[in-house]
Amino acid sequence: MKKYNYPIIQTLLDTDAYKLHMQQAVFFCYKNVHVVAELICRGPNVLGNYSNILLDQINMMESLSLTHEEYLYMNSFPFFKKEYLHWLKNFRYNITQVKVNNYNGQLHIRITGLWKEVILWEVPILSLISEIFHKNHNPEITPKIAINYLNLKLKKFFYSTKGLDLSRLKIIDFGTRRRFSYDVQYSIIKRLKETFPFLIGSSNYHISRILKLSPVGTQAHEWFQAHQQISSNLRYSQSLALKIWLCQYNNYLSIALTDCITMDSFLRDFDLFLSKSYQGIRHDSGDPIQWAEKALKHYKRLGIDPSTKTLLFSDNLNFKKIITLYKKFQSKINVMFGIGTQLTCDIPNVKPLNIVIKLVKCNGKPVAKISDSPGKKFCLDKKFMESLFQTFNLPFNGSK
Structure with missing residues (x-):
């Protein structure tokens, strides 16, 4: 199994734009909101054996911070506010928020904390899982x-x-x-x-x-x-x-x-x-x-x-x-x-992973995603899901 002695994620900005856009909105509007997020595998979960490598990479993220050049770059956009960017410059990943476990070869991840902090974990963790998995299965790909x-x-x-x-x-x-x-x-x-x-x-x-x-x-x-x-x-x-x-x-x-x-x-x-x-x-x-x-x-x-x-x-x-x-x-x-x-990830003989990280709780209470594709529906609490369907006048079939 391929080991890494260097961080794969090397900058806070190696993430999706909507994470930073949402983080700013949460920073100003919902500073004290607490959330829980979990990894969801929409296909076979055969990722547990990579949990230790993933943990090593997550631990390396603790030292990441916005550089001065990156701060100036972010400041060039009219929709980012200085108060948020100043906070982001001092932001550090809190690795205690992330729990990674290997249960019988299946990878389980749970992230818990303030929404304004937890929000930045999803994209780098997913990209880490994908890179670690694919480089071990397809080391010949360059x-x-x-x-x-x-x-x-x-x-x-x-x-x-x-x-x-x-x-x-x-x-x-x-x-x-x-x-x-x-x-x-x-x-x-x-x-x-x-x-x-x-x-x-x-x-x-x-x-x-x-x-x-x-x-x-x-x-x-x-x-x-x-x-x-x-x-x-x-x-x-x-x-x-x-x-x-x-x-x-x-x-x-x-x-x-x-x-x-x-x-x-x-x-x-x-x-x-x-x-x-x-x-x-x-x-x-x-x-x-x-x-x-x-x-x-x-x-x-x-x-x-x-x-x-x-x-x-x-x-x-x-x-x-x-x-x-x-x-x-x-x-x-x-x-x-x-x-x-x-x-x-469209390369011959490479099968992409179908993985996401979704919110499962907000302020200690369940949340749900219904979507327009049955395979993307998710909620840990059947009663809340049923309530959501009823509130929005949708047919409920009782499945997860």
């Missing part, structure tokens, strides 16, 4: 091999889109969490920047800084999950989450995630004020064509010109799916595409 395969995909992409107007195509790297490795992700994004005019940014702040790309990201499911217990009324938790985000960011970062409770329930809460205020919405589960058609119908029903809004697709995309969706919707509404695993 960035050069990944680039060679990328070149083949790009050649096929350009051939298949001959004659198609791609002037409105916008693609973003969303591949940090399940990348094969940091070196592979960096090499792939660097090559795309050099040869692929449709790449407009990356969700990774560190890679964006180094490669001079735009960092892209808004909020994740945990923002809506936590509000299920922060809100005094569960029925209005989704609306509260959307409104608090607007108060924090005004005209910035205004793409809303739609599927924490389902797209239909989201649209019921996404009233005229919110629909006008947000630049657009993000797809992360369910049929993307049905989702987009619902969004178009929603905007038109409210008298909003869809051409002024954006749909960001980000669920299990590859180049073929992107072109299909682009052809269907680019003339009706602005479209963007966040491609993750199928970009940074």
Whole structure:
């Protein structure tokens, strides 16, 4: 088994943009909120044997801090506030918040603490698990091999889109969490920047800084999950989450995630004020064509010109799916595409891990994610899940 005598994660900014965006909102709005998050394997959990290597890497993260150059970089964005950045400069990972165990070959991770601190653990831990696993199973894979395969995909992409107007195509790297490795992700994004005019940014702040790309990201499911217990009324938790985000960011970062409770329930809460205020919405589960058609119908029903809004697709995309969706919707509404695993871990004979870390409690009480794909539904408390379904008038089948 491959051992490491160096840290894989070498900067606080090697994370997804939405983590830092959410962290700032939590810092100002919910300083004392306490959460619990857990690792979820959507496929076979065969990761337990890597627990000691993972723990070593997590322990190395304790010394990470924002450098002066990184601080100046973050300060260049108008939506980051100085009070938050000053706090972030002094932030250190608290390794006592993370419990890692190997139960009969299965990896179990539980993270507990203040939300403003716990929020930064998810992405680096997932990327560590992915890199440790893949480098042990596929030690022969190098960035050069990944680039060679990328070149083949790009050649096929350009051939298949001959004659198609791609002037409105916008693609973003969303591949940090399940990348094969940091070196592979960096090499792939660097090559795309050099040869692929449709790449407009990356969700990774560190890679964006180094490669001079735009960092892209808004909020994740945990923002809506936590509000299920922060809100005094569960029925209005989704609306509260959307409104608090607007108060924090005004005209910035205004793409809303739609599927924490389902797209239909989201649209019921996404009233005229919110629909006008947000630049657009993000797809992360369910049929993307049905989702987009619902969004178009929603905007038109409210008298909003869809051409002024954006749909960001980000669920299990590859180049073929992107072109299909682009052809269907680019003339009706602005479209963007966040491609993750199928970009940074799409290598022959490599099977990406299907792992996530989700909130399971907020302030000692259960939270849930329902989503528009049954396989992504999760909650540790069946009674709370049932209550959530009832509150939002959704059919409940009793499964986890």
